[in-house]
Amino acid sequence: AGELHAVRGRGEQGDLVLTVPSGTDYVVSVETWRPAVGRAGRLRRGVSAPFVPRDVPAVSDLLLARAEGPLPESLDELIGALHSGRVFAPGDTVRVAWEVHGLGWRPEQLGYRVEVRENAGGFFSRLGRSLGVVGDRRGQDLVWTEAGPDAPGALFRAVDVVIPPDFEDGRFTLRLEVSSVGRNALVTEREIEVRGRESRR
Secondary structure: OOEEEEEEEEOOEEEEEEEOOOOEEEEEEEEEEEOOOOEEEEEEEEEEEOOOOOOOOEEOOOEEEEOOOOOOOOHHHHHOOEOOOOEEOOOOEEEEEEEEEOOOOOOOEEEEEEEEEEOOOOHHHHHHHHOOOOOOOOEEEEEEEEEOOOOOOOEEEEEEEEOOOOOOOEEEEEEEEEEOOOOOOEEEEEEEEEOOHHHHO
16 A cells, blocks of 8 residues: 555545555555435556666656646645646647656766657658658647756656647657766656647647
8 A cells, every 4th residue: 555645625626646666566446426416436557666776767757737836846735736638739839848767876967858859650751751752740849958966855846838739630659868977867758749739639
C-alpha cells in the first residue's frame, strides 16, 4: 500500500497523489459513484516504477498541464493544473513538465531539447515525402542549456509550448532530450493530438 500524499477535489474533478516505493509494478484503480443518477465507473491502469540507483540519471514521464499563471517551481505546484486529456487545438499553450533524477554529484551543463513532431503518416504519406511530393513533417523545437543542480535530488522543470496556429489536425509526439558531456542522452516522449476547435464539437 502506498502512502496517501494529497487529495484535492473541485466539484466533479480532483487530484489524487500517491507515493509508492520503486522497483515494482502497480495497478492503479479509480472508482466513481453517482447515486443520484444511478451511475458508477472504474478506470484501471498499470503503472511501472522501476528501481533506479540515486546516482544514475533518469528522466520522468512528461506531464501536461494547463498554462495558468507563472511557471511552477515544484511538482506540488503543478499538480492542481494537470491536464487530464491529450487533445489540444492549434494555438493552445501546453505546459510541459518533468523531473530529472540522479544529477548533482558533479558540476555539469545540461542541454535541453523539447520537440513537437508530427507522427509518421500512412504508407502513401511516407512515399509522398520520400518523392518530394509532400513536404517535411511539421514540427517545432525549443532548445536551451543551463547549469546542472548543485546537490543530488530531483530537478523539476516546466516550459510552456505553443501549438502553432497553422498546425492541422493530426497526431504529434512531444519529445524531451536532456544531454550532458560524457553521459548518454535522456529521452522521454508523449503523444498528443491536435484537433481544431470546430472539429471537437
